[in-house]
Amino acid sequence: MKLSFAYILLTAAGLLAATGASAQQTPKKTTPAKAPAGTATSAGLERDLADFSDWVNDKVERVATTARRELPRITDEFDRQSRRIDRAVDSLTVEGKKEYTTQKVRYQRWASRQDSLDAAARRPAAADQAQRRLLNEDVVISKARASELPDLYFRLVENMRGAKKDWTQADWSAASAVLTRLNARYDQVRDQLPLEERLRIRSLQGEFRTLEKARDVKDVMRE
Known part of the structure; x- marks a missing residue:
């Protein structure tokens, strides 16, 4: 009877030891690391x-x-x-x-x-030369009267309508420089113009941008 009891105790101790070892060998589940915030895939x-x-x-x-x-x-x-x-x-x-x-x-x-x-287009000599050619007049835009501006805008756009197919990139740059001068003067004296003339100028400004955008992209890329 004593021998049987001792045998039972030894058997139980062995089972407990085996269970503990098994628990230690079982790998823990790991959570995959997250990529740092802001890292692009x-x-x-x-x-x-x-x-x-x-x-x-x-x-x-x-x-x-x-x-x-x-x-x-x-x-x-x-x-x-x-x-x-x-x-x-x-x-x-x-x-x-x-x-x-x-x-x-x-x-x-x-x-x-x-x-x-x-x-290059904004150098004074080049800009003055382009202005005379595109406006058909030697005028100091910075001193132009408000009443003169609608006609000056019209002359610029009219020249663009007729010659734009033959223009180089430098010609477009020169026209843009003249437009910039006209716009600067217009901003100074626009309040002196009646509404109908302001609307006319706005329309001509819009046509300038439309003609500019309509230029054949292939011509731009060849230059």
Whole structure:
């Protein structure tokens, strides 16, 4: 009887030890680590690159004078999009990195070209010469009377209507410089004009932008 009781105790102790060892060997479940907040996925980064490429293509194919007036805003948008991709550029494929570099270079060359054209068109001698040619008159726009402005706007737009097919990018830049002078003077004296004349000027400003945008993109890209 004593032997049987001792045997039972030993057996129970062995079972307890085996249970404890088994519990220690059972691996604990682990929770997968989450990606840091703000980290772009590969698929998301590729979408960003595709959007960036489409955006650059749209800008470099624009008529230069139209885009140049918007250049500060366009530059801000370029910086925003490129910073987003720069943060995770190492995650791009080899082809993706090549595409990204190509598009950045295209944009930078285009933006430099806009700056050069703008600077050339706004040199006083060049602007004065373009003004005489486009307005058919030697007039100091900064001193023009309010009543003269509707006719000056009309002359500028009329010349554009007839000659725009033969214009180079430099011609469009010169016309934009003349328009800028007219707009600056108009802002100073607009209150001296009756409503019908202000509406006429607004219509001519709108036609200028329409003619500008209608220029054949292929001609822009060939220059």
